[in-house]
Amino acid sequence: MKVYNSLTFQKEEFIPLTSGKVKMYVCGVTVYGSPHLGHAKSAVAFDLIHRFLKYKGYEVNIVKNYTDIDDKIIKASQESNEDYRIISDRHIAEYEEIMELLNVEKDTRNPRATEVIDLIIKFAQELISKGNAYERNGSVYFSVKSFPKYTSILQRIKEHNTESEEEDYMVDQDTAFGEDKLDKRDFALWKKMKEGEPYWESPWGKGRPGWHIECSVMILNYLGERIDIHGGGQDLKFPHHRNEIAQSESYTGKEFAKYFLHNGYVNVNNEKMSKSLNNFFTVADIIKDYDPMVIRWYLISSHYRSSNNYAPDSLEPAKKTYNRLINTIKKVNDAEFSDKPSKQLNDLTNKITESKDKIIEAMEDDFDTPVALAELLTLFREINKALLQEGLKINQSFKDQFFSYIEFIEEIFGIFPFLKSKTLPFSTVNDDEKDNLIKNLINLIIETRSKLREKKLFELSDIIRDRLKELGLDIEDKKVK
RNA sequence: GCCAGCGUAUCCGAGUAGUUAAGGAGGCGGCCUGCAGAGCCGUUGCUUUCAGCAUCGUGGGUGCAAAUCCCACCGCUGGCUCCA
Numbered sequence: 001m002k003v004y005n006s007l008t009f010q011k012e013e014f015i016p017l018t019s020g021k022v023k024m025y026v027c028g029v030t031v032y033g034s035p036h037l038g039h040a041k042s043a044v045a046f047d048l049i050h051r052f053l054k055y056k057g058y059e060v061n062i063v064k065n066y067t068d069i070d071d072k073i074i075k076a077s078q079e080s081n082e083d084y085r086i087i088s089d090r091h092i093a094e095y096e097e098i099m100e101l102l103n104v105e106k107d108t109r110n111p112r113a114t115e116v117i118d119l120i121i122k123f124a125q126e127l128i129s130k131g132n133a134y135e136r137n138g139s140v141y142f143s144v145k146s147f148p149k150y151t152s153i154l155q156r157i158k159e160h161n162t163e164s165e166e167e168d169y170m171v172d173q174d175t176a177f178g179e180d181k182l183d184k185r186d187f188a189l190w191k192k193m194k195e196g197e198p199y200w201e202s203p204w205g206k207g208r209p210g211w212h213i214e215c216s217v218m219i220l221n222y223l224g225e226r227i228d229i230h231g232g233g234q235d236l237k238f239p240h241h242r243n244e245i246a247q248s249e250s251y252t253g254k255e256f257a258k259y260f261l262h263n264g265y266v267n268v269n270n271e272k273m274s275k276s277l278n279n280f281f282t283v284a285d286i287i288k289d290y291d292p293m294v295i296r297w298y299l300i301s302s303h304y305r306s307s308n309n310y311a312p313d314s315l316e317p318a319k320k321t322y323n324r325l326i327n328t329i330k331k332v333n334d335a336e337f338s339d340k341p342s343k344q345l346n347d348l349t350n351k352i353t354e355s356k357d358k359i360i361e362a363m364e365d366d367f368d369t370p371v372a373l374a375e376l377l378t379l380f381r382e383i384n385k386a387l388l389q390e391g392l393k394i395n396q397s398f399k400d401q402f403f404s405y406i407e408f409i410e411e412i413f414g415i416f417p418f419l420k421s422k423t424l425p426f427s428t429v430n431d432d433e434k435d436n437l438i439k440n441l442i443n444l445i446i447e448t449r450s451k452l453r454e455k456k457l458f459e460l461s462d463i464i465r466d467r468l469k470e471l472g473l474d475i476e477d478k479k480v481k
Numbered sequence: 482g483c484c485a486g487c488g489u490a491u492c493c494g495a496g497u498a499g500u501u502a503a504g505g506a507g508g509c510g511g512c513c514u515g516c517a518g519a520g521c522c523g524u525u526g527c528u529u530u531c532a533g534c535a536u537c538g539u540g541g542g543u544g545c546a547a548a549u550c551c552c553a554c555c556g557c558u559g560g561c562u563c564c565a
Contacts, residue, residue, distance in 0.1 A: 477518090
């Protein structure tokens with residue numbers, strides 16, 4: 001299996017530190033707003049990686065953090081006059097709800113920054129004692145000069161591009177913190193409290209953690225000194241991931257993460273979707289119009305490293321395609337059986353196996369979902385053609401094979417969550433009494449309408465159909481008897 | 482300025498040297514329908530019967546062979562500042 005490693009700018013064979021086990025950390029969200037489609041892309045991308053590694057038989061330990069204290073949360077708290085914890089709790093709850101709807105599997109652990117404050121303080125103290133960090137005026141900074149390879153992390157250095165060139169550039173850019181930092185590139189491990197901000201006691205007085213340190217600390221604490229895969233969005237390469245590497249490797253003296261994987265963005269009009277540009281679409285809003293699985297299909301139909309360019313009607317093709325998949329599953333489920341041996345059915349059965357092999361092959365090449373999904377669609381087209389156009393009858397063995405394939409698809413792509421409840425979305429079984437009542441009422445209306453149609457009272461039955469459509473119920477008519 | 486990446490048919494989006502440029506959307510034709518929608522099948526660069534000729538931002542180059550490798554240029558995005 002190959003993965004694209006951002007550290008080396010190339011695809012590499014994936015070999016975990018410990019055979020059969022994968023330690024994985026993904027940078028999560030800062031919880032000050034409703035998750036938008038970009039957050040969903042990242043979550044779904046790493047969910048797919050998580051699922052495929054498990055499919056390949058690895059025991060995966062995956063940790064994803066919540067940054068629940070930072071400038072933006074403090075700002076939001078001041079603006080709404082709520083405790084910062086209320087804001088972060090609310091957004092974590094919403095994030096989890098949305099991840100469940102998107103069928104993102106649970107991580108092994110989701111620690112919050114505020115849970116590991118003690119460990120952050122210890123980590124910073126250790127870096128000070130090793131000479132990699134220093135205290136100034138109640139804040140603690142990491143000394144970039146103490147980590148010589150800093151500039152070359154996640155960036156290709158050409159011969160003429162010297163470190164001083166970059167420093168010169170950064171001097172021009174950076175005006176804040178100038179008085180406390182010894183070097184412009186240094187970054188805060190611990191920030192001194194400002195008036196009215198939440199704080200924790202530390203050896204350096206009241207304050208709160210810097211941004212990058214929580215990830216290093218959580219990895220050390222929950223996963224160990226070295227991990228296999230570190231993931232996150234492209235935008236986190238610098239400064240976040242570079243700083244994480246500097247801290248962690250200074251602390252342990254060992255190579256930090258073996259592979260860094262970065263997902264691409266969701267763009268809007270070819271610009272990055274982001275909160276600061278105010279061009280974002282929240283998942284909560286999109287879900288009002290589209291099934292979460294349509295969103296998921298849309299996100300995985302482009303490669304995790306490339307970007308999706310989103311427009312409000314971008315999900316229409318995904319919706320059509322997804323409905324087609326469901327339809328085929330339904331057709332196989334309801335297909336007529338025949339005992340007659342059939343070469344055509346044997347061929348089709350073989351195609352299921354071939355399709356599965358090709359999907360695995362695509363996924364082993366840096367999780368190439370577009371190619372894998374194309375294979376899936378090709379198989380479905382073959383099945384549709386045989387069953388619908390050529391009237392092929394199936395047998396139990398074929399049906400079993402097909403549904404085992406569907407379960408495989410769910411296992412690695414997570415696009416058919418309805419399988420878990422053993423209920424296909426089209427045969428709505430619900431124990432809830434209220435739902436049953438509604439269902440019965442609907443059936444009554446449909447039966448009545450069928451009678452009208454038998455009597456050729458089309459005008460009236462069309463009105464009923466239109467009215468039901470207004471209520472969100474689509475009726476598909478078959479030939480009138 | 483530096484770093485990463487992108488430019489593929491009407492649109493979205495794969496493909497990174499070797500028979501037909503995956504798949505989808507839209508268009509068109511067909512099946513189905515009382516009608517419609519949905520669904521299903523086929524088709525969708527050009528000239529033409531067979532067949533031939535093009536084509537992957539532009540221009541060069543290397544190769545028997547290039548969308549794919551190299552060079553130059555044009556255009557776009559992102560990172561270097563909180564970010565998935």
